[in-house]
Amino acid sequence: MTERSTGSTYDVVLVGVGGQGVLTIGRLMAEAALDADLGVNFYPTKGMAQRGGGVKVQVRIGRGIVGPQIPEGRADLVVAMERSEALKGVTCVRPGGEFLLYGHVWEPTQVMLGKADYPAEEQVRELILAAGARLRYLDPDGLHSCDGARMPANIYVLGAAVGGTDLGRVLDPEAVLDLVRRRWERHAALNEAAFGAGLEAMSHGP
Amino acid sequence: MDRNGKPDAHKRAKLSEGAKNQLITGNEAVALGALRAGVRVVTGYPGTPSSGALGSLLQMDAEESRHFEWSTNEKIAFDIAAGTAWAGQRAMCTMKMSGLNVASDSVFSIAHSGVNGGLVIYVADDPGAHAGMVEQDSRGYARMMDLPMVEPMTVAEAYEMVILAFELSERIGSPVFVRSVTSIANSHAAVMVDEPVAPEDREPILERDIAKYTKAGSAIAQAQHHDVIRRLRQAGEAMREMGLNDLRLAHEPGGVGIISAGVVGAYLDEAFALLEDAVPQWRQPSVLRVRGTNPFPAEEARRLFARCDTIVVLEELEPHLERQAWVEARRSDFGGRIVGKLDGTFERVGEYGVGHVVRGVSEALGLEEPRAMERGAVYEKADRLTAARPITVCAGCPHRGTFLAINRALRQRKLHRDEVMVTGDIGCTILGMNPPFETVWNEVSMGASIGLAQGYVYSGLKTPVIATIGDSTFFHGGIPGLINAVQHQVDLTVIIMDNYWTAMTGMQTNPGTQATFQPSGNRRIDLAELIPAMGVEHFFVIDPFQLEEATTTVADALRLPGVKVVLARQECAIQAQRRGLRAGLVAVDAELCTACRRCITVTGCPSLSLDDETVSIDQGLCYGCSLCAQVCPFEAIEIKREGHP
Numbered sequence: 001m002t003e004r005s006t007g008s009t010y011d012v013v014l015v016g017v018g019g020q021g022v023l024t025i026g027r028l029m030a031e032a033a034l035d036a037d038l039g040v041n042f043y044p045t046k047g048m049a050q051r052g053g054g055v056k057v058q059v060r061i062g063r064g065i066v067g068p069q070i071p072e073g074r075a076d077l078v079v080a081m082e083r084s085e086a087l088k089g090v091t092c093v094r095p096g097g098e099f100l101l102y103g104h105v106w107e108p109t110q111v112m113l114g115k116a117d118y119p120a121e122e123q124v125r126e127l128i129l130a131a132g133a134r135l136r137y138l139d140p141d142g143l144h145s146c147d148g149a150r151m152p153a154n155i156y157v158l159g160a161a162v163g164g165t166d167l168g169r170v171l172d173p174e175a176v177l178d179l180v181r182r183r184w185e186r187h188a189a190l191n192e193a194a195f196g197a198g199l200e201a202m203s204h205g206p
Numbered sequence: 207m208d209r210n211g212k213p214d215a216h217k218r219a220k221l222s223e224g225a226k227n228q229l230i231t232g233n234e235a236v237a238l239g240a241l242r243a244g245v246r247v248v249t250g251y252p253g254t255p256s257s258g259a260l261g262s263l264l265q266m267d268a269e270e271s272r273h274f275e276w277s278t279n280e281k282i283a284f285d286i287a288a289g290t291a292w293a294g295q296r297a298m299c300t301m302k303m304s305g306l307n308v309a310s311d312s313v314f315s316i317a318h319s320g321v322n323g324g325l326v327i328y329v330a331d332d333p334g335a336h337a338g339m340v341e342q343d344s345r346g347y348a349r350m351m352d353l354p355m356v357e358p359m360t361v362a363e364a365y366e367m368v369i370l371a372f373e374l375s376e377r378i379g380s381p382v383f384v385r386s387v388t389s390i391a392n393s394h395a396a397v398m399v400d401e402p403v404a405p406e407d408r409e410p411i412l413e414r415d416i417a418k419y420t421k422a423g424s425a426i427a428q429a430q431h432h433d434v435i436r437r438l439r440q441a442g443e444a445m446r447e448m449g450l451n452d453l454r455l456a457h458e459p460g461g462v463g464i465i466s467a468g469v470v471g472a473y474l475d476e477a478f479a480l481l482e483d484a485v486p487q488w489r490q491p492s493v494l495r496v497r498g499t500n501p502f503p504a505e506e507a508r509r510l511f512a513r514c515d516t517i518v519v520l521e522e523l524e525p526h527l528e529r530q531a532w533v534e535a536r537r538s539d540f541g542g543r544i545v546g547k548l549d550g551t552f553e554r555v556g557e558y559g560v561g562h563v564v565r566g567v568s569e570a571l572g573l574e575e576p577r578a579m580e581r582g583a584v585y586e587k588a589d590r591l592t593a594a595r596p597i598t599v600c601a602g603c604p605h606r607g608t609f610l611a612i613n614r615a616l617r618q619r620k621l622h623r624d625e626v627m628v629t630g631d632i633g634c635t636i637l638g639m640n641p642p643f644e645t646v647w648n649e650v651s652m653g654a655s656i657g658l659a660q661g662y663v664y665s666g667l668k669t670p671v672i673a674t675i676g677d678s679t680f681f682h683g684g685i686p687g688l689i690n691a692v693q694h695q696v697d698l699t700v701i702i703m704d705n706y707w708t709a710m711t712g713m714q715t716n717p718g719t720q721a722t723f724q725p726s727g728n729r730r731i732d733l734a735e736l737i738p739a740m741g742v743e744h745f746f747v748i749d750p751f752q753l754e755e756a757t758t759t760v761a762d763a764l765r766l767p768g769v770k771v772v773l774a775r776q777e778c779a780i781q782a783q784r785r786g787l788r789a790g791l792v793a794v795d796a797e798l799c800t801a802c803r804r805c806i807t808v809t810g811c812p813s814l815s816l817d818d819e820t821v822s823i824d825q826g827l828c829y830g831c832s833l834c835a836q837v838c839p840f841e842a843i844e845i846k847r848e849g850h851p
Contacts, residue, residue: 017595027394034229034396041361042229042394045336052812053597065360067473068389071480071560073581090588095581108595110641112816113803119591127591130584 008038010170011070012161013092014057016081017106018046021154025079026057028158028179032171033061035179043068052108054085061170078133079161081154082106086124095132098165101125102138102157136164142201143194151194152187155180159195164202173199224401232361232390233258236328239368240298241268241402243324247290248274249283251682252711253302254337255391256330260300261712264725269404275725276714279652279682280305281312284327288316291325291381292419294411296372300328303342308652308683310347316381317351318430319418320437322411324372325381327353330391333522334557337388341555343523345467348383348500352434354441355383355500356450357468361395367497374444380437385499387522389557390469438501445498446505452495453506455513462491462570463514465507465531467521470558471495474520477563485573491518502530511540518566519546522558545569599637601813602779602789602829607750608703609643610808610833611774612672614753615760619670626669627662631655631684633676634710634778635703642810646674653683659698660691670764673700677733678708678716685740691769692741699763699770703750704733705778713781720777737771744770751776751789753836779829790830791847796820798842805834805843 012029016022023044030042043058058075060066070092078093079100080086086101093099103121110116128135138160143151158180162173177195181188230238236259240248250260263274277283280301290297301309306329313327335341348355356371358364364386371382413419421427445451452471466474474493482488494510496503511517511534519528528546535544545551551569552562568575599605616626623644630636630646631654638646650658659673675684680702691698706723708714715724717731724730738745744766748756756774763770779789799820806814806821811834813827823834823843835843 030394031229034227040229040395043389044392045388052600053595063476065472065475067469067476067559068393069473069557069559071476072585074560084591084593087588087592091585107815108593109598109806109810109812110596111593113807116593117591118593123591127584127588131581131588 009062011075012059012077012079012167013070013075013089014079015085015089016055017085018053018055020081021152022055022057022081025154025158026059028176029059029171032176032179035175036171038062039064039066041066041068054088056088077165077167079157081157083121083124084119087119087127090127090131093131093133097133098136099128099133100136100138100161100165101128102140104140104153136202138201142197146190146193149190151190151197155191155194156198159198160202163199221398222400225398227396228399229394230397231258231392231394232364232386234262235361235364235397236368236384237262238399239365242400243369243372244296244403244405245298246272246295246405247287247297249277249286250300251277251280251283251305252708252714253305254711255332255388256300256302256328257711257714258391259328261714271405278717280309284309284312287325288312291321291323294322294408296324296405298326298328303329303331303344304339304651306344306347314351315421317353318434320379320433321375321381324375326368326371326375326384327381328384330386332388334388341523344385345499345526346524349526352438353381353383353500354438355385356498357385358390359468359471359495359497361390361393362397364390365397365399370448374441377444378437378440380441387469442501450498451503451506453509454493456490456492458489459513460515461489462567463510463517464491465494465496465517465519465527467496467499467527470520470522473560473563477560480564481567485571491567496527499527502527504534507531507534508538511535511538515542516570517542517544518570519544520558520563520566524554596640597637598640598810599634600780601811601827602831604705604750604774604776604779605635605638605703606809607753607756607831607833608701608774609638609645610753611750611756611760612645612701613643614757615764618757618761619764621669626672627667628672628674629655629658631675631679633679635674635676638674642807652679653687656684656687656691656700660696663696663698671698673698675702677702677704677706677718681717689740695768697767699772701772701774702733704773704775707778707781709778733773737773742769742771744768747773747775749776750774751831751833753833783829788830788849790832790845790849792823792828792830792832792835793844793846794821794823795842795844798840800840805838808837809833
């Protein structure tokens, strides 16, 4: 059974690792929603660590009074910035919803030392599909350098999210890009390239 | 409340032309609400999830007549705010739930005395224990202290609630709690923020009245006990008049009635929409959304009982409203069921969401709860395959060197880690509990490490006992413990990890922060001067980035009798890096690296990873502390440059 998003509401869950810039792109989505006069609640949760811990962000768009937590299995879109953390998004996405998987791998130390397991990409894909989601894969290799500087991965993912999923029907990709430009004026060109690369990567279809 | 997101409180507030719609957090809403209410003094001690309130005020340009500060601990912070309010001015004090435990001694006393100027206590609870402390419900304090407590349902309401709390406080002459939870405090949402209002120009009150300002004798104390009870009753009447608690009765009698507390009220409509799809002949329940959680809105509850067959109480953590609902049910001859925690439907643990509303209403209607279909097995597998990410200290964290020095010192003394008690304390220093260090054994409350250690010494242990504590925690609650240990001449070693900042809660200043970074007009208190003055005879200072010397110093300290204090000093790497500093520059010599992984297994530094043939260092993360180089058996990590941390 495919459940449609109800009316003009749109719920996004972002998952990743602290330090990847997950909170930043969640906040940008919320600002874009506010600029478009849509009700919004943006709820970031992270553990105690500054870096390296799991991060989850919930962005609820288009509701008036709204509880911060998206119910299990009801998110219209999950954006996962790390392969293992993506599994935390499996319980969030609604059947028929979209799942944007950025295939970056950030192994915890115990995995690096061969003392703990890490999920294979195939396992992650399988579970996303089993949850009934439409999988959109974003290749980390699409992220390249621009004038010798490394593109920010989170802006690349943001470009893919607004350019290649239904989020683009709720938030105008051009308006989101404009927010990015204004946020970091000194890095406008680099960010625009990253955003464009994400958009471009999605235009090839799933 | 209307469905477009405007809480009732908005109807009362007349917005000026300068009002702006802003995307802010619940904590910022509290701060801005206090400015709007003309607050004069705001104090607090950092604690997740409350820190953002005072933190945001300290970053604003405020009128000179206002004063904001991070105080040494929550009790001091509250005492300052209370003094200001006794003198007739408006004051607010901010803290997390654990901080209220610390402040509670004074809060009880001030509750019984009452206040002159408005006094608001902002306390943020953490259902779900995201920040890893006791999952504590501060509403219990409001009940025990007979103090009014209001709780916003949304971020926007947090702004209004603080303004309302100041009005209420001055109307009845009592401190008022504004209680929030993590999901409100840390959520960002659009709030109509009005221009700040400068503190009123009030002449300070100096009133000599021992019957009000002391507890001298039972006549005074008992008269004050009557007063506090009376004030709470007046608060209830004022809340009813203000329409704080929102009762919506269904048109038809019978059916389900819901009592929700604070944030839970924001999930009701969403849950009803789901139930409407799933339940044949769905009837919209009657609803009482409670924002004034103390005193209990008994009159509204009785009207709900009179209309409904079954009551569902939806509140996170403890069944405070539910217990009082039972009392009112008995008083009003309500014979129906009350679904909640007391009948076992819900646990007293964790956060609530839409699912809890659905379950509660389904239980009340005698229906099978609409399950998330057959996805349970998928969810369970996803959960099982997720790689664990145990939290550790950041790249460049000086605590890493201190934990390693303690572990090595024990080995030098031929002691096994499993036979030496190292007590822990609150803050980043607790991360020594995790691999690869596994140095610290326990975590209790601010400053508890030293007293606990003294207790272990008296237990008859034959091995040395060590206490570990951070700088801010030591100032907050560790000093009395150290004085006690010195007075009683206890054989223990206290290791104070001084990184100059209150780091874990987001880099607030504390009394030991470097003079350059103290707020203007503040003076730094140097632990290196303070500790010897406390009668500590064996006092050492170490640099945690100099592993060998640090190890030797700790090992030597463990041999001495009496109280030894080792002050491990190095600034928090995150803060230093924000100013562009590095402790140095290190690089792997691929020729010499055997990929033995010792640097990774010993330091657990996040900037180290294993490439195909060698270890590699992420120079974007690395702070150049060089601990990896110091533990490498092959000298394969070069220290290329010393820095100036």
